[in-house]
Amino acid sequence: MSDDRSERLRQRRKQSHERAQDVSESKTDEPAETDKSSKLSKPDKQSEPSEPSEPDETDVDDGSVKEEQVGTYMYLPKSQKKDLERLYNILKAEYEYEYDEEFEKNRAFYPLVVKYGLESLEGLDASEIRERLDSL
Template identity: 45%
Template sequence: MSDRASRLRERRNQSKEKAQSQVEPESDSEDRESQESEESKPSKTSKTEKTSKTGETDSSQESTSLKDEQVGTYLYLPEEQRDEMNFRYKMISAEYEREFGESLEKNRHYYPLVIEYGLDCLEDATPQEVREMLEELEY
């Protein structure tokens, strides 16, 4: 549990450093980065060792973090709906990966698709139609 907490703390610190370096002038941020790198060498070394042992690279290092691009939103779904959404994601993701040779990420790609096209479906719905749709869902 403490390993997970330290990884989360390290990610938060990296995000803060990144945000601060974008705001501060380059000369100040370079000085601060060199000081911080000296302070956090053990944690960076251990992270490097972990990636070299597994042979995998951290995807957050290669691309921007999803948290930097999008806003986290939590919602509650009936279990059956959640299961259906997860099942459909697996099917669509497998077909997408087979077709294009790249993965369809659940949070970055799939959820925004579900929401956007769901919103499109509801855009012209009258209140009566919304009520009928809810009744079909058995609410």
């Protein structure tokens, strides 16, 4: 099973690399502008994950999570980390069984946890925040 996943990853990287080469080859008609645009496009590429953009049909799910999203690191108590891992494993098994497609931790699970966690905290006043902190 991990061989299939690694093969899919290799294929995605290869396709991404080929697309990047096709784009750079198509810009070789105007070398002076290519140099300027490639220098300018690198910062734009780095800022793209935080700005919504219209994805190409060929780009859907082909890029790495690191290219599409912003890395965020946090420290959790061991018990919460264990609960997070347990929930991920349960949801992953259910989702993959039902839809026969991969449920990725960084691409799918963590964004779900944050989105619905944020929604549950939205609108709390200070005393409600204190109550939730005391219950940790």
